[in-house]
Amino acid sequence: MRLFVHEMFANRISTFFSLDVIVSAIVVLRFAAAESARLVIPRRWLVLVATLLVGVSLGLPLFLYLREAQLERSPAAAQIYGNSPHAAAANVRLPKVTWKLYRKLS
Secondary structure, eight states: OHHHHHHHTSSHHHHHHHHHHHHHHHHHHHHHHHHHHHHTOTTTHHHHHHHHHTOHHHHHHHHHHHHHHHHHHOHHHHHHTOSSTTHHHHTOOOOHHHHHHHHHHO
């Protein structure tokens, strides 16, 4: 472990990479903690374990999956973000040219 930490900060490039990963992990864990508390997401501890054991590449997608599942499961949680998780996308106005292309491709 001591050698691993030494190599993490051996030069400028490895220091930058190490700090980038550490800061990203901290941000993901803080965001997951705040959002999990607000939406009452079950098994939110899995995000912490996944981030610490594997990294942000597993922790963030796992959290987003758990969050989306909670929004679909709980009407009260979905009201925080609108009537559905995709409410913002439903209100988008597209130009007529886009609609014509969409109809042609459908």
